[in-house]
Amino acid sequence: MWGDSEEARVNHYRGIVTLTNGGPERLVYDGFDAAEASAVDGTEFYESGTLFHGPMFQVIDRALNSSEGRLTLECTTRNLSAKDQGQFPTDAQDLYATDVKFQALLIWARQFREAGALPTSFTRCEQYRAITPGERFYLSLEIESATNARVTGTITIHDEHGEVFSRIIGAETTISKTLTFVAATQ
Numbered sequence: 081m082w083g084d085s086e087e088a089r090v091n092h093y094r095g096i097v098t099l100t101n102g103g104p105e106r107l108v109y110d111g112f113d114a115a116e117a118s119a120v121d122g123t124e125f126y127e128s129g130t131l132f133h134g135p136m137f138q139v140i141d142r143a144l145n146s147s148e149g150r151l152t153l154e155c156t157t158r159n160l161s162a163k164d165q166g167q168f169p170t171d172a173q174d175l176y177a178t179d180v181k182f183q184a185l186l187i188w189a190r191q192f193r194e195a196g197a198l199p200t201s202f203t204r205c206e207q208y209r210a211i212t213p214g215e216r217f218y219l220s221l222e223i224e225s226a227t228n229a230r231v232t233g234t235i236t237i238h239d240e241h242g243e244v245f246s247r248i249i250g251a252e253t254t255i256s257k258t259l260t261f262v263a264a265t266q
Contacts, residue, residue, distance in 0.1 A: 103208065104208070106243060107208055107243070107244040108238075108241070108242045108243055108244065109220060109236045109238045109242040109243075109244050109247075110242060111150075111220060111222065111236075112152070112218065112220055112238060112242045113144070113145055113150065113152050113220070114144060114152070114218075114240075115144065115145050116144050116145065117144070117145040118145065118146070119142050119143060119144055119145070120142065120143040121141075121142055122138070122140030122141045122142050122143065122153070122154075122155075123138075125140060125143075125183075125187055126138050126140075130186060130187055130190045131183055131186055131187070133179070133183065136158055136160060136164060136176050137176055137179050137180075137183075139155045139156060139157060139158060139176065139177055139180050140153050140154075140155050140180060140183065141153075141154045141155055141156055141216075142154045143187065144218075146187075146188065146191055146192075148192055148223065148226075149222065149223050150220065150221060150222050150223060151184055151187060151188050151219075151220075151221040152218065152219070152220050152221075153180070153184055153187075153218065153219040153221075154216065154218055155177065155180055155216070155217050155218070155219060156214065156215065156216050156217070157174055157176070157177045157211050157212070157213055157214060157215050157217065158176055158177075158213065158214075159213040159214045160176065160213065173207050173210065173246070174210070174211050174213075177211055177217070177237065178237075178246065180219055180237075181219065181235040181237065181248050181251060182199040182235075182251065182253065184219055184221045184235055185197060185199065185221065185231055185233065185235075185251060185253040186198075186199075186253065188221060188223065188231060188233075189231055189253060189255045190260070192226070193226070193228055193231070193255050194257075194260070195228070195255045195256055195257045195259065195260050196255070196256060196257070196258070196259025196260035197231070197253040197254060197255045197256070197259060198253060198254050198259060199251070199252070199253050200230075200252050200253060200254050201250075201251075201252045202248045202249070202250050202251045202252065203249050203250025203251075204248070204249040204250060205246070205247075205248050205249075206246060206247050206248075206249070207245075207246045208244050208245060208246060209243075209244075209245055210245070211237070211245050215239075216239075216240070217237055217238065217239055217245060218237070218238055218239065218240065219235060219236070219237050220235070220236045220238065221233050221234075221235050222234045222235075222236075224250070227255075228255060229254065229255055229256070230252060230253065230254055230255060231252070231253050231255060232250060232251065232252045232253075233251055234247065234248070234249050234250070234251070235247060235248045235251050
């Protein structure tokens with residue numbers, strides 16, 4: 081994605097895509113914590129200003145548990161029409177469900193840093209299998225490092241048995257009290 085300025089084209093994103101043939105037939109995430117410690121209804125995040133996403137991106141049903149080191153969400157993909165999917169069909173990778181990976185970092189930042197956040201980068205994204213429209217899935221965020229200005233973690237989307245759909249390694253988000261105000265007033 082890029083923008084045009086009067087002086088030159090400015091790239092907003094960049095990346096390297098490596099496609100591989102094959103890979104693990106079944107990858108299982110063994111850190112899944114299904115305990116419901118202080119569960120929170122997912123609508124609270126969208127209504128409180130923690131998240132600013134529209135209906136197609138609102139896939140969080142509940143936060144099952146959270147701590148300084150992790151966050152576990154229960155989610156359900158949307159069953160979107162081809163028209164609603166537009167140029168990003170969900171048959172290979174559901175980008176609406178993928179967006180929840182970064183939503184998890186925003187939830188963590190609000191809860192543990194009392195600040196808003198915006199995604200900035202990630203090191204690696206791995207896609208193993210597609211999520212069926214309307215399917216329940218789980219998101220497990222493991223915090224790698226956190227300061228008052230930044231949080232980095234590994235985010236895994238998986239089913240109730242830990243079988244991995246996809247994951248992002250080195251997901252990074254900028255944290256700022258200023259962003260809290262912006263998100264809460266939209």
